[in-house]
Amino acid sequence: MIRTKTTFIVGAGASTELQFPGGPELLSRIAQGYDFSRFGTELQTRDSTLLAQYVAKAGERLNKSQNDLLAAAERIRISSKLGTSIHSIIEQHNSDRLIPTLGKIAIAHFICQAEARSLLREKPRMRGDLPVQGQDYWLFYFAQLLTSGVPRTKVDRIFDDVTIINFNWDRTIEHFMPFALEMAFGMPIAEAQQLVAAKLKILRPYGSVGRLQWQSGDAPQVDWGTEKPWNIHNLPTQIFTASERANDVGLLREIRQTVTYAKRLVFLGFAFHPQNMELLIDHSLSHNPEVLTTIYGMTAANRATVIQMLYRQLGLEREDLLTIVNARCFEMLRDYNLMLES
Incomplete structure (x- = not known):
């Protein structure tokens, strides 16, 4: 179980582990x-x-x-x-x-x-299993962090200290998590979907390709695995750019407050493009959060730039607050599980 108020910031590199395009x-x-x-x-x-x-x-x-x-x-x-x-x-x-x-x-x-x-199927081959084989993807270890050591009677608390800021358009998190809860706690999939919908806070700066069948809201419905959605002409209204979101004062405030009040920031497959950082932070932070980030695939020059950027924009005053990991997202969550559960 994650016990520290943590914001996960998810970029395209995380979804590539499930064979999505970067x-x-x-x-x-x-x-x-x-x-x-x-x-x-x-x-x-x-x-x-x-x-x-x-x-x-x-x-x-x-x-x-x-x-x-x-x-x-x-x-x-x-x-x-x-x-x-x-x-x-x-x-x-x-x-x-x-x-x-x-x-x-x-x-x-x-x-x-x-x-x-993608590797993430519409449903598992067997009831109670996961809709994807293997463990080499970040969502497996994310679900493990959330559910580890949690009694079934307290399952509604597993998302209390977690917020996700997802810069991707896909719905992998929303689709995967109910199956993970079904596996971990034996709860009916419908109950797991309701829990994810009610408790898991996901902010999407750039929107998504619609909502899944079990999700509420006014967005167009597109079921997982629909390669040719009949309502594709309605989906562009759910997809946004940085300049479009810059005018959404309410969402920007919520995103930045989520970053500001987090005690731990975890960057997964995030490329640190300036326009994305501007959406996250409008001024240097002052509360010294712990920061854990992947830099997999970056050049040495870009790694150095990212480190400098994080110290400056996050207002980090001690070197031990920043942990840089040159590994895939799933490897970082797997190897730093003790830190993330603390």
Whole structure:
């Protein structure tokens, strides 16, 4: 059980452990999908065919011509050659309503596709099991941290000191956790879903691709494993960029307060892009939180920059407050379990 008020900040690197695309790979897929010059040739892909259908429908809704749609798709494709993420490309073209719309449609398409094709299945092969094999993914050890040593009668308290700030669009956390509770405590899956919905606080700066069937709210429903959602044209309203969220004063305040009041911050697969750090922190912290972070796959120069950034922006005054781990997310949670449960 996690006994210290802890905020987990989850980036794309965490989801790659379940075979989701990271930022550069997602951008590459979108660029290839919007290469409509391949139509009618043997290089035409299924993704391009589906995106063309989605884009045509969006054009009807927005009263845009085919030439406008093709130009917007080509603009995204060309920009991706220099861009670092689909986020940055949408931000660069935020004065053109069509390009952000096409960018978000592509995000919805490829994230829903990734959910359907990921290691995380719709349901376990056997009742009471987990919907994914093995243990080499962060959610396994996250669930282990939460449930370890907790009596069944106190299961409603396991999320009391935990908040997640999730920068990803996928719903892996929400889909996985009820199955973990079912396995750990033998509770019915419906009861586990209700507990997760009521108690696990997840803040999403960039939104998500809709809500799962058991979740409440006004967001479009997209069941896990739905590769081609019928309501995909409603999903862009649930996907946001940094500049769009900058105007959401209420959410920004909640995110920053969550960071400010946490006694421990855990960064998982987080790349520390400046625009993301601005959403988390608007001024240097002064309460000296413990910080645990992965830096897996970073260059030596970027690692040094991240360390300097964390000391400065989090207001850390002692070296022992910052623990840098050059390992995958699941390895860090596994190896630092005693610290995280304390």
